[in-house]
Amino acid sequence: MNRVQEIRKERNFTQEQLANFAEISRKYLSNIENQLANPSIDIAFRISNALNVDIDKLFFDVSEVNSVVYPEPLKYIDLFCGIGGFRYASERAYNNLGILGECVFSSDIDKYAQDAYEANFGERPVGDITKVNEKEIPDFDILFAGFPCQSFSICGLLKGFEDKARGTLFFDIARILKEKKPQAFVLENVKNLVGHDRGKTLQTILEILRDELGYHVDFHLLNALDFGLPQKRERVIIVGSKKPFKMNWDFSVEHKKTLNDILEKSVAQKHFASPEIVAKRKSKHVAKTFPSIWHENKSGNISSYPYSCALRAGASYNYLLVNGERRLTPREMLRLQGFPDQFKIIVSDCQTRKQAGNAIPVDMVAMVIERFLPMAF
């Protein structure tokens, strides 16, 4: 329990002002005020300094303040890194929590993803992770991996994780965790993982993480739409720590981006569909909102929404049309995934579309990491 909100109001500070003084995000301050997050001792001191009040007047029981001391720097590895969605998300969370982060290893097999990652983060990811000896990976504190949604062939009847997971890319995550024993991890996968093989695949993954590798683990299905991004994208997030923790998966986001925040004002002609396609779509459908993203399903039915359906690595180019007229530009697709405009596009439109379709929603994962880290360390 704490009196941060009460004392902030007595001092006539807005949340924005106090967050700025304490050098944390307004959202994180709001979580602290609503007793949803325990600040580290360092942040608790920054808040009490900003409010000019003794720390023990602010936090009823200072021993309740999370006395977490993060490793400095907090080292992480970025597996199946793609174009760095986890990297952006974790750096945002570190920044908000006042942690210094350092990426010590990244890996992606795709040459164009490596090119894009190198251009944006200054280091070239190592290739095929199945060929990497886990003993040669530098020590690290937290592992991030949005592992590919390849068809799973995890067999629940076999004994150890080596038997169960071999041949899947989850096996590579598991063998790295087993060897390096980091404090924590955050994994991401498609919604279908939850129901795959009537839940047995996810069950096996959780069993391996808990029983074979000794982590406390929790998971949840989250939707990027609930995190302020105008994209309906449901993903399973699995978090684990050596420390027991209780994750609160309810997130409330006040500022939601709309399509108007995402769509470019001036769009090259090459992105427009042919007059025939536009006429055909418009003869079949009238949108109720503007702007909207039109979605054509496999049977040719068209619907439109004030948000995008999930971007996909292969197909979104053809089945999603802005206002029934044009494709999303690569920049718009990146924005739909929460990538900042500073992200340099250095590969072809086709490759960028694939990369954006593969990526994680940065805003969503950043909020998960920001809430999880103080419990995990």
Ligand SMILES: C[S@@+](CC[C@H](N)C(=O)[O-])C[C@H]1O[C@@H](n2cnc3c(N)ncnc32)[C@H](O)[C@@H]1O
């Ligand atoms: C779902 S995407 C992850 C995207 C990433 N989270 C992002 O935000 O951009 C999976 C990635 O795994 C990579 N991948 C697939 N097999 C791999 C392997 N054997 N070794 C390393 N990377 C691999 C793919 O190239 C792809 O970029």
